Amino acid sequence: MRTIVLAVIVTLTACTVNAQSGQWSRTGSWHLAQSHRVVEFNGQLWAVGGAEMNSGGYTHDEVRSSSDGVSWTQEVDHAPFGPRANHGFVVFNNRLWVVGGSSSALFGLKNDVWSSADGVNWTLETGSAGWSPRASHATLVYNNRIWVMGGRAPAHSNDVWSSPDGVNWTQETVNASWPNRFEHAATVFMGRMWVFGGQSGSVGESNDVWSSTDGINWTLEVASAPWSARSAHTVVVQNGQLWLMGGGWSFENDVWCSSDGVNWTQAIKSAGWSGRRAHACAVFNNQLWVMGGFYETYSGQGSPAYWLLRRDVWSSADGVSWQRATSGSNWSPRFGSAAVSFNNRLWVVGGGMVDYGAEATSSWASIGLRLSSEVWSSLDGVDWTLETVAPFSPRMAHATVVHGGRMWVIGGDIGVGTNDVWSTSDGVNWIQNTASAAWSERSNLSAVVFNNRIWIMGGDFIGLENTEVWSTADGVNWRLETDQPGWTKRRAANVLSFNGRIWLIGGQQRLQTPTGSETVACKDVWSTVDGINWSQELSNAAFLERGFPSACVFDNRIWLTGGNWSQGLNDVWTTSDGVNWSSQPQATWAGRSDHCSTVHAGKLWVIGGGWYGDPFNDVWTFELDTPPAITSNPQPAVSVGSLYRYVVKVSGAPAPVITTGALPSWLTLTGSTLHGTPTAADIGTTTTITLTATNSFGTDDQQFQIDVIDGPVITSAPLVTAQVGAPYIYDIVSGGAPAPTFGATGLPGWLTLSGNRLSGTPSFADIGLTGSIVVTATNASGTDMQSFQIDVQGVPPQITSTPIYSVTARTAYSYTVSATGTPAPTLSATGL
Numbered sequence: 002m003r004t005i006v007l008a009v010i011v012t013l014t015a016c017t018v019n020a021q022s023g024q025w026s027r028t029g030s031w032h033l034a035q036s037h038r039v040v041e042f043n044g045q046l047w048a049v050g051g052a053e054m055n056s057g058g059y060t061h062d063e064v065r066s067s068s069d070g071v072s073w074t075q076e077v078d079h080a081p082f083g084p085r086a087n088h089g090f091v092v093f094n095n096r097l098w099v100v101g102g103s104s105s106a107l108f109g110l111k112n113d114v115w116s117s118a119d120g121v122n123w124t125l126e127t128g129s130a131g132w133s134p135r136a137s138h139a140t141l142v143y144n145n146r147i148w149v150m151g152g153r154a155p156a157h158s159n160d161v162w163s164s165p166d167g168v169n170w171t172q173e174t175v176n177a178s179w180p181n182r183f184e185h186a187a188t189v190f191m192g193r194m195w196v197f198g199g200q201s202g203s204v205g206e207s208n209d210v211w212s213s214t215d216g217i218n219w220t221l222e223v224a225s226a227p228w229s230a231r232s233a234h235t236v237v238v239q240n241g242q243l244w245l246m247g248g249g250w251s252f253e254n255d256v257w258c259s260s261d262g263v264n265w266t267q268a269i270k271s272a273g274w275s276g277r278r279a280h281a282c283a284v285f286n287n288q289l290w291v292m293g294g295f296y297e298t299y300s301g302q303g304s305p306a307y308w309l310l311r312r313d314v315w316s317s318a319d320g321v322s323w324q325r326a327t328s329g330s331n332w333s334p335r336f337g338s339a340a341v342s343f344n345n346r347l348w349v350v351g352g353g354m355v356d357y358g359a360e361a362t363s364s365w366a367s368i369g370l371r372l373s374s375e376v377w378s379s380l381d382g383v384d385w386t387l388e389t390v391a392p393f394s395p396r397m398a399h400a401t402v403v404h405g406g407r408m409w410v411i412g413g414d415i416g417v418g419t420n421d422v423w424s425t426s427d428g429v430n431w432i433q434n435t436a437s438a439a440w441s442e443r444s445n446l447s448a449v450v451f452n453n454r455i456w457i458m459g460g461d462f463i464g465l466e467n468t469e470v471w472s473t474a475d476g477v478n479w480r481l482e483t484d485q486p487g488w489t490k491r492r493a494a495n496v497l498s499f500n501g502r503i504w505l506i507g508g509q510q511r512l513q514t515p516t517g518s519e520t521v522a523c524k525d526v527w528s529t530v531d532g533i534n535w536s537q538e539l540s541n542a543a544f545l546e547r548g549f550p551s552a553c554v555f556d557n558r559i560w561l562t563g564g565n566w567s568q569g570l571n572d573v574w575t576t577s578d579g580v581n582w583s584s585q586p587q588a589t590w591a592g593r594s595d596h597c598s599t600v601h602a603g604k605l606w607v608i609g610g611g612w613y614g615d616p617f618n619d620v621w622t623f624e625l626d627t628p629p630a631i632t633s634n635p636q637p638a639v640s641v642g643s644l645y646r647y648v649v650k651v652s653g654a655p656a657p658v659i660t661t662g663a664l665p666s667w668l669t670l671t672g673s674t675l676h677g678t679p680t681a682a683d684i685g686t687t688t689t690i691t692l693t694a695t696n697s698f699g700t701d702d703q704q705f706q707i708d709v710i711d712g713p714v715i716t717s718a719p720l721v722t723a724q725v726g727a728p729y730i731y732d733i734v735s736g737g738a739p740a741p742t743f744g745a746t747g748l749p750g751w752l753t754l755s756g757n758r759l760s761g762t763p764s765f766a767d768i769g770l771t772g773s774i775v776v777t778a779t780n781a782s783g784t785d786m787q788s789f790q791i792d793v794q795g796v797p798p799q800i801t802s803t804p805i806y807s808v809t810a811r812t813a814y815s816y817t818v819s820a821t822g823t824p825a826p827t828l829s830a831t832g833l
Contacts, residue, residue, distance in 0.1 A: 023625040024654045025589045026078070034061060035295040035310055036137075036233075038090030039281040042097055046070055046285050047120055049099060050085035051293065053310070059571070059591040060084035060105050064120055070290055070314055071326045079589075081123050082115045089140025093147050098167060099123075100149060103136035110134035110155060114167045131170035132162045137233075139187035143194050148216060150177070150187060150196065157181040157201040161216045178219035179211045180204055184232035184279075190243055195222075195262055197245060200232035206249060210262055227265050228257045235282035239289055244268075244320055246289070252276035252296045256320045273323035274315040288316045291323075312616075332377045332385060332609075334616035337397030340597030340608045343408045346378040347601045348428055349385075349608060350410060353397040354616065372396055372415065376428055382606065382620045391431050393423045398493070400448030404455050409434075409476060411457060414444035418462040422476045426799055433803050434476040440469060445492035451503050456482075456532055459491050464511055464518075466490035470532055486535045488527050495552035499559055502528040504579050505535075506552055506561065507545040522546045522566065528579055538580050544572075549594035555605040556625060562607055565594035569611075590621045629653035629694035631703045636716055638708040638785075639679060643716075643736025645707065647675040649692060657694040657701075664690060668707075679709045712783025713737030715776070719789045723763050725796060725823045731759040735778035735785065744777045752791075763793045765823055798826035 037051025046067045053059040062084045064077035080099075088102025088111070099115040112134040114126040130149075138152025146163040149170075159181045161173040185199025193212040196219075200206045208230040210223040234248020245257040245265075254276040256268040272291075280294025294311045312334050314326040338352025354371045372395035379385045391410070399413025407424040410431075420442045422434045446460030458470045468490050470482045494508030508523040524546055526539040539545075550564030561574045561582075569592030573585035588607070596610020596617070605623040609616065633650035645668070651657050661670045665687045668677040675692070685708075692703045717734035729752070735741050745754040749771045752761040759776070771791045778785045802819035820826050 023623050024656070025621055025623050026656070034086075034312075035279040035293055036086040037061070037281050037293060038088060039283045039290070039292055040090055040092055040097070041283055041285045042092050042120065044068070046283060046290070047090075047097060048073070048281070048292075049080070049090050049097075050088060050102065052086040052105065053569070053591045059569075060086050060103075066120060069326075070285065070292075070316060076121050077123075081125070082113065085111070087136035087153075089138060089149065091140050091142050091147060093142045093167070098147060100140045100147065100167075101130070101132075101135050101138060101152070110136055110153070116167060126167040130162075130164075131172065132160065133158075137183040139185055139196060141187050141189055141194060143189050143216075148194065150194075150216075151179075151182050151185060151199070153183040157183050157203075163216060173216040177211075177213075177216075178221065179209065180207070182207065182232075186234050186236040186245070186248075188236050188238055188243070190238050190262060195236070195243070197226075197236050198231050198234060198248075206230040206232050212262060222263050223265075226257075227267070228255065229253065231278075233278040233280075233294075235280060235291070237282050237284050237289065239284045239287075239320075244289060246272070246282055246291060246320075247274075247276065247280055247294065248278045250278070252278055258320060268320040272315075272317075273325065274313065275311065277311045280311065288318050289320055290326075291315045312618075332375065332387075332618055334611065334618040335373060335397075335609050336593075336595035336611040336616045337414070338373070338597060338609055339399060339401030339410070340599045340606065341401055341403055341408060342599055342601035343403050343428065346380055346428075347382055347599070347606065348401075348408065349375075349377045349597070350391075350401050350408075351375070351396050351399060351413070352609065352616075378428055382601075382622065389429045389431070391423070391425075393421065393431065393433070394419065396444075398444040398446075400446050400457060402448050402450050402455055404450045404453075404476075409448075409455065411448055411455070411476075412438075412443050412446050412460065418442035418444045418460070424476055426797070430799050430801060432800060438471075439479040439481070440471045441467075443467070445509075447494045447496035447505070447508075449496045449498050449503055451498045451532070456496070456503065458486070458496060458505065459494050459508060461492040461511075466492050466510060472532060482532045486527070486529070486533075487537065488525065488535060489523065491523050493549055494523070495550065495561065497552060497554055497559060499554050499579065502530050502579075503532055504528045504538075504559065506559075507542075507547070507550065509548050520548070522548060526579055542582065544574055544582065544584070547594070549596075549610075551596050551598040551607070551610070553598045553600055553605070555600050555623075560598070560605060562588065562598055563593050563596055563610065565592070569593045588621070588623075590619065591617070593617060624654040626654050626698055627652070628699040629657035629696050629701045631692065631694050631701050635675070635690075635703075635705050635707070636714075637705070638710060638714045639716075640714045640736030640738070641679055641681050641684060641709060641711055642738045643714065644678050645676060649673045649675065649694075649703075651694040651701070653694065653696050653698070653701075655696045657696040660693050660695065662691040662693075663688070665707075681711070683709045684711055685709060710783070713741035713778040713780050713785045715778050715785050715787045719759075719774075719776075719787070720791070721789060722792045722794060724794050725763055725765055725768060728762050729760060729791070733757040733759065733776055733778065733787075737778065737780045737782065737785075739780050741778040741780040741785075744779065745774065747772050747774045749774075749791075765795070767793045768795050768824075769793060796821070796823040798822035 034051030039048045048065045051061045062080050065073045067073045084104050085102045089100030091098050096116045096118050101111050103109050112130045113128050115123050117123045133154045135152035135154035139150040141148050149162045151159050159177045162170050164170045182199035182201040186197040196211045198207050208226045211219045213219045231249030236245045243259045247253050254272045257265050258268050259265045277294030277296050281292045283290045292314045295308050315323045317323045335352030335354045339350045351373050374391045374395040376388045377385045394415040396413035396415045400411040402409050410423045420438045423431050425431045443460035443462050446457050448457045454472045454474050456472045469484045471479050473479045491508035491510045495506040497504050505527045511518050524542050527535045529535045547564030547566045552561040558575045558577050564570050571588045571592040574582050576582045593610040597608040607621045611617045630652045635647045639645040659673050667679045687707045694701045713735045715735045719731045723729040743757045751763045775788045800820045804816050808814040
């Protein structure tokens with residue numbers, strides 16, 4: 002048995018509380034935690050709760066669903082039952098049920114019961130069931146009743162309870178024949194309830210197997226099964242067999258099966274997924290699924306253990322051959338990456354990732370850290386595109402800035418520090434500006450753009466920090482501004498341009514001690530107007546005692562988020578002058594460090610990060626509270642028998658709720674979508690429709706009418722730009738019965754109409770704005786037309802060659818410049 006001791010440190014700091022009113026919301030992907038629960042319901046997988054390992058006990062309260070085990074939809078942001086881990090989660094009477102559990106990984110025991118018919122709307126069935134508050138108990142459905150058995154209540158227990166409705170509970174036995182236990186597995190098989198293993202204070206982990214037909218009288222089926230003693234494992238039934246997987250403080254990844262619960266066969270000693278405990282398991286689409294959990298690793302001999310999450314999903318049809326379920330639509334969890342807003346998109350570059358094949362209890366150096374040179378981008382933080390695997394060496398702890406219409410990657414950790422500099426005008430095509438800058442190799446350096454120059458400062462190489470400040474206008478020619486700025490040697494400081502000054506905030510420093518060295522947090526704040534002469538603004542800010550926070554400028558303030566100091570932090574601090582800092586309401590994301598923060602599309606973004614080998618790939622935004630504004634326009638007409646669909650887009654924070662006044666009988670508002678199909682009886686113009694968007698800051702109304710006509714209505718919108726050499730396609734969509742035929746006039750020579758599709762590829766000669774193009778949709782009831790022009794654009798120039806950065810004296814220098822673009826670019830040079 003493993004004893005878990007948590008140290009809770011409370012620090013009191015004098016500060017100003019001046020909250021910036023706003024809302025954190027989550028977008029993008031979702032990662033699995035540990036001590037969560039997953040079931041199959043209505044043809045989908047559903048996941049509830051779970052806890053992080055190194056984030057201050059952060060526990061999830063989301064409800065998610067998936068139709069494939071890969072892509073998950075957040076059905077509920079904050080469930081009414083609150084954060085939950087080690088709970089019961091079952092399907093009973095065509096409803097999902099959440100039964101007991103804890104509000105953190107270990108504390109806040111519950112005995113409430115909640116249910117839902119759709120996973121979205123939850124009902125509190127009872128706030129205090131007959132059994133004592135508990136977690137890590139077994140919950141199952143048998144003989145038309147919900148059963149709760151054992152658990153941590155808080156003492157380890159072996160009582161058994163059942164209920165026909167989730168409200169009224171009967172204690173079937175105070176002491177079952179099996180010893181007190183928690184983190185045991187249980188299921189229904191061959192008309193009996195079964196309990197497998199678990200742990201307790203008296204016997205530690207066990208590998209016994211018990212069964213019962215009534216919950217009162219229990220039969221010891223196996224005193225010591227061939228699988229090792231374990232807890233926090235999983236058992237499910239598939240294809241008429243019991244399947245037991247993983248678990249234990251030995252962090253197993255074996256799979257066992259049995260056709261009778263007594264005789265067990267090892268299906269595989271070491272499955273494709275790595276060792277873990279407190280994972281979730283389900284049967285879905287005729288496959289076994291293993292999800293999440295955690296494992297243990299060490300930072301070195303004699304050092305304490307670290308528990309790190311497994312954030313992967315695996316499936317198998319036979320329990321032997323396993324495949325990792327991955328989605329190509331998102332970047333994997335990582336820390337030490339960089340994020341910037343560039344060319345109207347959000348970008349994530351590089352970072353350190355965990356190899357999920359790494360074995361549990363391996364040394365810190367071999368946990369499977371893998372560096373990346375991937376470049377991802379997104380318009381909205383939800384849908385991500387892998388733009389390229391860049392030609393620079395995979396890295397983390399690098400600097401990334403936007404300067405001169407280009408995105409720059411500077412230095413970083415490629416296994417050791419490096420001093421190369423790369424840039425791109427589009428995020429896809431990268432050039433090496435210099436292979437070896439004038440400054441020495443380093444990682445954890447800080448960079449900022451100030452007065453039309455890139456500035457770098459600090460950083461470390463093999464643990465040796467520095468105080469150098471360098472700048473460049475072109476990424477190639479670097480100038481040492483000072484190596485005596487006044488602030489001490491450091492790495493991983495936050496550096497920003499704010500109020501006409503460069504600001505350096507915090508960082509870390511390695512100090513020598515009689516027994517070796519220790520890392521301390523730098524708790525000072527400095528600023529400068531020229532990069533050379535620095536002023537100390539704060540000398541000992543208590544809130545800066547942390548490692549690897551992230552800072553950026555948003556809403557005319559500096560915002561500092563997260564970091565770690567014994568655990569991941571999720572606090573937020575802001576300042577309008579760099580000196581007086583305000584503590585903001587704690588963020589709703591899990592504590593983290595080595596994450597990215599940036600400003601994009603008018604929002605503050607927090608992306609990824611984690612805690613060493615325990616990274617995230619979640620994306621969060623903070624939006625200042627603003628009144629609602631409806632930003633979309635409705636389709637003004639619809640054909641009889643055609644679907645009318647208007648997705649109402651609205652800005653504002655908190656997220657506005659959309660309501661409507663009286664609607665015609667054929668029209669319905671569902672969420673933010675107005676939809677319906679009119680009949681011949683609805684021909685004519687509707688009465689005025691009023692949509693209202695409401696949040697705590699006010700309302701916004703939109704009024705309109707819809708013409709219901711017997712003839713066709715074109716409902717699609719054309720693409721109004723095209724690029725030389727790239728296919729242009731516009732599929733014309735129109736309602737109407739009978740189905741209309743399509744025509745077009747004013748087409749340029751490169752564009753043709755076939756059926757309802759306009760398509761073609763423009764050439765260099767077509768650059769510019771076309772004449773007026775008119776498309777028509779016609780049937781016996783009439784004609785609808787649409788007029789537009791297309792702007793044919795060339796391809797911007799891109800220098801694709803890499804210059805030669807060194808030459809021997811009295812030796813001829815030659816560099817042939819290669820560039821792409823349409824029309825063909827002309828070349829020029831300055832500074833020769």
